[in-house]
Amino acid sequence: xxxxxxxxxxxxxxxxxxxxxxxxxxxxxxxxxxxxxxxxxxxxxxxxxxxxxxxxxxxxxxxxxxxxxxxxxxxxxxxxxxxxxxxxxxxxxxxxxxxxxxxxxxxxxxxxxxxxxxxxxxxxxxxxxxxxxxxxxxxxxxxxxxxxxxxxxxxxxxxxxxxxxxxxxxxxxxxxxxxxxxxxxxxxxxxxxxxxxxxxxxxxxxxxxxxxxxxxxxxxxxxxxxxxxxxxxxxxxxxxxxxxxxxxxxxxxxxxxxxx
Amino acid sequence: xxxxxxxxxxxxxxxxxxxxxxxxxxxxxxxxxxxxxxxxxxxxxxxxxxxxxxxxxxxxxxxxxxxxxxxxxxxxxxxxxxxxxxxxxxxxxxxxxxxxxxxxxxxxxxxxxxxxxxxxxxxxxxxxxxxxxxxxxxxxxxxxxxxxxxxxxxxxxxxxxxxxxxxxxxxxxxxxxxxxxxxxxxxxxxxxxxxxxxxxxxxxxxxxx
Ligand SMILES: Nc1ncnc2c1ncn2[C@@H]1O[C@H](COP(=O)(O)OP(=O)(O)OP(=O)(O)O)[C@@H](O)[C@H]1O
Ligand SMILES: [Mg+2]
Numbered sequence: 001x002x003x004x005x006x007x008x009x010x011x012x013x014x015x016x017x018x019x020x021x022x023x024x025x026x027x028x029x030x031x032x033x034x035x036x037x038x039x040x041x042x043x044x045x046x047x048x049x050x051x052x053x054x055x056x057x058x059x060x061x062x063x064x065x066x067x068x069x070x071x072x073x074x075x076x077x078x079x080x081x082x083x084x085x086x087x088x089x090x091x092x093x094x095x096x097x098x099x100x101x102x103x104x105x106x107x108x109x110x111x112x113x114x115x116x117x118x119x120x121x122x123x124x125x126x127x128x129x130x131x132x133x134x135x136x137x138x139x140x141x142x143x144x145x146x147x148x149x150x151x152x153x154x155x156x157x158x159x160x161x162x163x164x165x166x167x168x169x170x171x172x173x174x175x176x177x178x179x180x181x182x183x184x185x186x187x188x189x190x191x192x193x194x195x196x197x198x199x200x201x202x203x204x205x206x207x208x209x210x211x212x213x214x215x216x217x218x219x220x221x222x223x224x225x226x227x228x229x230x231x232x233x234x235x236x237x238x239x240x241x242x243x244x245x246x247x248x249x250x251x252x253x254x255x256x257x258x259x260x
Numbered sequence: 261x262x263x264x265x266x267x268x269x270x271x272x273x274x275x276x277x278x279x280x281x282x283x284x285x286x287x288x289x290x291x292x293x294x295x296x297x298x299x300x301x302x303x304x305x306x307x308x309x310x311x312x313x314x315x316x317x318x319x320x321x322x323x324x325x326x327x328x329x330x331x332x333x334x335x336x337x338x339x340x341x342x343x344x345x346x347x348x349x350x351x352x353x354x355x356x357x358x359x360x361x362x363x364x365x366x367x368x369x370x371x372x373x374x375x376x377x378x379x380x381x382x383x384x385x386x387x388x389x390x391x392x393x394x395x396x397x398x399x400x401x402x403x404x405x406x407x408x409x410x411x412x413x414x415x416x417x418x419x420x421x422x423x424x425x426x427x428x429x430x431x432x433x434x435x436x437x438x439x440x441x442x443x444x445x446x447x448x449x450x451x452x453x454x455x456x457x458x459x460x461x462x463x464x465x466x467x468x469x
Contacts, residue, residue, distance in 0.1 A: 164341030167304055168404065169331030170357035178344075254308055255326040 004213045016041075058126045067124040071110075071133050075103055078141040085145040088152045091260060093249040098144060098242055105238030106137050113230040135206065135227060136234040139191060143235040144242050147187030151243050154179035155250050156259065162250075163257050172251040180243050187239040191232055198228065261408065261440050262303060266312030272298050273464045275312075280457075285431055285441040287451040290461035296444040297338055299461065300410045303442065304335040331358040335410040338444075340397035340417075342388070347372075348381040350396055354404040363403065374429045375399040376422060391417040395426060402433065408440040415450065423447065427454055 019041050026033050058066045079099045083090060090098070110133050114120050120128045155162065158179060165175035198204060199221075203211075206227060210220040252258045261282035267275045273295045280286050280303075288296050301307045302314065305326045314321045321329065334354070343353050348368065355362055368381060375395040379388065388396060394417045401409060414430070415423040427443075431454045434441045445451055451458055460467040 160337070160339065161341055161343060163306065164337055164343075165353075165357050167306060167330060167335040167337060168354045168357045168401070169327055169334065169359075171327055174357055254305065256306055256308065 055126075055130065058130070062122075062124070062126050064122075064124040067126050067129050070126065070130050071107075071137075074133055074137045075106065078102055078106075078137045082141055082145045082148070086149045086152065088149070088156075090148075090152070091249055094148070094152075094246055097245045097249065098148060101238050101241035101245065102137075102140060102144060105241055106133070106140050106234050109230055109234035109237055110136050112233075113226070117226055117230070131206070132227065132230070136231060139231045140234050140238040142190065143187045143239045146190070147183045147239040147243050148246060150183035150186045151179060151246050154182060155247070155257075159257065159259065166255065166257065172248065172255050176247045176250070180247050183243045184239055187243075188232075188235055191235050195228060195232070198224075204228075261317065262442075263315045264312065265315075267302070267309045267314055268311040269298060269302060269307065269309050271464075273302070273309075275299075275464075275466055278459065278466050280440065280442055282440050283435075283438045284456035285434065285443065285454055286457045286459060287455035288442065288444045288459050288461060289446070289451055290467075294461045295464040296461055297412055298464075300335055300412050300442065300444060303408075304333055304410055305329050306335070331360075331404075332406055333408040333410060334358075334401045334404055334406040336397055336401050336412060336414055338412040338416070340394045342385050342393050342396070345385060346382050347377075347379055347385050347388070347396060350385045351381075351400050351403055354400045358404055360404065367403070371399045371403050374402060374426075374433065376426050376429075391419075391422070394418065398426070398430070402430070405437075406439075408442065409434065411441065411443040413444050413446060416446065420449065423450065424453075 019037065022037055023034060025031075026037065054070075058070060079102050082098055082102070083095060110129075111123075113132060113136070114128060115123060118128060118132075123129075155176065162175045162179070166172070204224055207217075207220045207224040210223065211217055250257060250259060262278075262280035264275050264278040266277075267273065288299065290296050298307070302309055303316075305321055305324075308322075316324060316329065316333070343350055345353075351368055351371065352362055365381070372379070372381075375398050377392060377395045377399060379392065385393070385396060394414065398411070398414050401411075409430075415427055418426060427450055431441065433439070443450075443455075
């Protein structure tokens with residue numbers, strides 16, 4: 001197997017021509033987006049360079065603490081990002097639930113995946129743990145953001161139906177069942193859709209990366225299938241926890257709707 | 261049946277004393293914004309009072325489980341709630357929510373006749389007119405057969421004749437079974453011809469009459 005062609009600094013620099021083209025297009029058309037494009041390119045570059053150095057260091061000095069630290073940073077970032085993505089204000093209780101669901105759901109699926117499916121050793125091998133944790137946490141973050149947005153939104157827009165159900169003697173769970181189910185559905189749909197197009201419409205990033213670095217496509221798809229199932233599991237677990245625990249925050253102990 | 265003493269809710273309601281008799285029809289009247297809906301919501305425990313006490317059949321509302329209470333004291337809100345689905349689904353949903361056994365086609369048709377609703381059971385409930393939705397929502401609570409009916413303007417979208425017939429059959433049904441009815445109404449006609457007791461609310465207080 002051939003290894004990958006090492007890119008020289010100047011080769012990477014040449015790729016920035018695409019940004020220049022984009023800037024040219026928005027400028028001539030008078031679309032006010034130049035600042036965002038520049039900031040995004042700059043952030044992408046800096047963040048990746050930094051990550052590259054950090055990962056290189058961790059890989060060369062593999063230690064359980066480093067791996068755990070990396071996972072913690074990813075989790076914290078994902079939780080913070082979820083709070084930002086959900087546009088409506090979140091109650092402290094709901095924030096707590098988002099955090100707990102994110103951490104337990106992703107960790108459970110991560111360690112199942114690493115220790116039962118891939119069977120890595122040692123358990124903290126950063127070359128496996130970090131990229132896979134990144135994929136699970138990233139997808140779960142999207143899932144929870146969607147699920148919680150729909151939940152909060154549903155509780156507000158369908159407030160009168162939820163209350164009407166309570167008036168008829170429904171438990172809070174029965175009164176919000178439709179909303180909870182719709183939120184769960186909306187949250188896992190993107191993951192399911194991406195499975196449908198996979199391999200035909202696009203080659204997933206991880207698989208592309210493995211193929212580029214010389215791994216046989218057959219090994220690459222094995223990993224891709226396994227990771228896709230892992231992602232699905234992680235998204236489902238984190239989302240079901242967040243909506244199933246989340247709806248309860250909209251009711252007080254007297255089973256009254258409490259939207260603050 | 262219900263007995264309220266010194267009940268305050270925010271600065272909306274302040275009820276010194278109010279008795280709601282068992283097995284009777286009590287009408288609640290008063291101008292818009294006076295607190296009639298708020299009173300029904302308190303009785304259904306959809307909100308909790310800040311001060312005083314509400315007693316239902318000798319037990320303080322605070323000691324009765326909310327869900328259990330609502331299954332015995334059912335409330336029909338001012339805007340009739342329509343759930344996604346057919347007329348049949350909407351009639352049965354009260355039984356589903358309150359975990360009571362479902363009923364057969366015959367019973368459903370009987371209820372439809374009581375509320376004067378001449379529609380197919382399989383029609384989309386969302387397509388009904390405002391007044392039809394109101395009667396559908398009323399039929400739903402009748403089907404649940406609770407001890408107390410809390411009805412918030414159950415006939416506001418009906419013409420006078422239909423109102424007379426629907427409320428008439430409701431009152432007759434309740435009378436035969438010894439049910440208690442508490443009904444908010446803007447219709448002097450309804451209050452006069454169907455109520456055993458009229459309670460007037462003004463700025464959150466019960467007006468003695
Ligand atoms: N959740 C709430 N928060 C703040 N104010 C409220 C709330 N619910 C009701 N109110 C206020 O309390 C007052 C009484 O409202 P309520 O709905 O009980 O009136 P009503 O007598 O039913 O009027 P209508 O005949 O128009 O239905 C109104 O001024 C209303 O704005
Ligand atoms: Mg009202």
